[in-house]
Amino acid sequence: MSPPVSNELPLTLAAQQVSVTYPNGHTALSDATFTLTGGTICALVGVNGSGKSTLFKALMGFVTPTAGRVTIADAPVREAQRKGWVAYVPQSEEVDWTFPVSVEDVVMMGRYGYMNFLRTPRPVDREAVTAAIQRVGLSDLRKRQIGELSGGQKKRVFVARALAQQGRIILLDEPFTGVDVKTEEAIVTLLRELRAEGRLILVSTHNLGSVPEFCDQVVLINRTVLACGPTAEVFTAENLSRAFGGALRHFDLSHSTVEAHDGRQVTVLTDDERPLVLGQGGHLEYRDRAAHQKLVDEREAAKTTARDV
């Protein structure tokens, strides 16, 4: 087990009026402002070309904002990087799966920031790697070359790397593209545990339906931050249409024949991505409403306790 981080001060990730203009003159993002505090799973939602990946890169310190600034715990991103706080789980398409590295080699890469310049693993590094691999359930496969894994296992290797790194901010880029429903649930369960440990999980996704299922906050992007806050407040039909414009398919049940002759019994199936279902007046529908309510109550209680202390 990696040590819980909740006993430390909650980490704050803040973007203040961040603008990014690329050398070719294209302004991908302007005046983006939001603040997130540890112990949350936040979705970064926007269409392709909305500046979502630019914001993602700015938060990780890969691009320097042309205006404004990003801070982690009130310090520049660079300092957080040096402390190993920023962990990154890449999109599957970005990884060279033929590269001759094993599962444990990749997880060990999470420890490089803590090692000397020769990157010689110490016992503490090996322990962290073993614990991380065990936690994602890949112990039997630790010597496998990464290309020999299934889609879900591949994803978990990189989550294990973030764990071995003991990242306090974990950024995941499109974590559910190309993974089956079972794996998606396994990853979501793991992310919830990490949230409970006080980590800040930021997920970049275009998969709308999965957002209410596991993200408690949302940052909605379209060239700037359109809205940010609790999922239920941000995910309204109006906000989503501002973020997505004409890019969303609508299927309004009340205007279809389905509602009339089936009463309230409607089943929605999709092949790959979860559908986002809004109820009357635009409120979010959850697959498991009771579990969601429990989570909301817990968070409220935690906030109240914090205020009383």
Add this chain to the structure above:
Amino acid sequence: MLQAFAVGALVAAVCAVLSCFLVLRGWSLMGDAVSHAVLPGIVVAYAVGLPLPVGAFASGLLCATATGWIKRHTRVKEDTVMGVVFTGLFALGLVLYTKTPSELHLDHILFGNLLGIEPAQLRQTAVLSLIVLAVVIALRRTFMLATFDPSQARALGFSIRKLDTALLVLLALAIVAALQAVGIILVIAMLVTPGATAFLLVRSFDRMLVVATAIAVGSTLSGIYVSYFANASSAACIVLVQATVFVAALCFAPGKGLLRSVPPTTNFTEN
């Protein structure tokens, strides 16, 4: 003859280790570019009386940095820019060579002269090779991370720009060291083939380094041996042996060869 074996083996080892990074990074053409680009440097260094390796190193690095700069400031893709820059520098070198009265043998620069190497050059080659080899092996894990996952390297606060520059400098030094042995045309093969062959055979990076080095050194020793009896260019023989080993690996690599007798087992298991 013994000297030729020793120098050949050392140069082969250095190039083999670097070739692993070049192959995995998709930089195979970079070896090609830098090695061609050293020619004008050699001629100019000769003309002004500088040590030839200094000139070679400078113009090799000029090619790499010019490529990087042009790529960043235009819409032209990197391999295209590289093609223009290195052929341009090579042509410049050829023109300078014909206009500069010298005792340099173009043949030796292009194809090396392993069996006729002089003691001073021998020392130069040996020292350069050992330095490059030591540095690459010491930094191999960092270079591997930057090659495999540059985003992770950056997230840990490493500078990709610095690491890339370091690798280019090491590449240029290795090419300068290898010049004397195999010449600028065939050093390209030394910087690609061993890594490519090892890639077909292994599943871990450290093993790739070892296998590439073994293949390169083995091919070099047998190539020199064959060239001695066949009375053919030693560099050409070395490269020919390497290419043969590559084809063999392509056909017979365990589990992934073209001629494998059993279909590869599908190992996909959800735990």
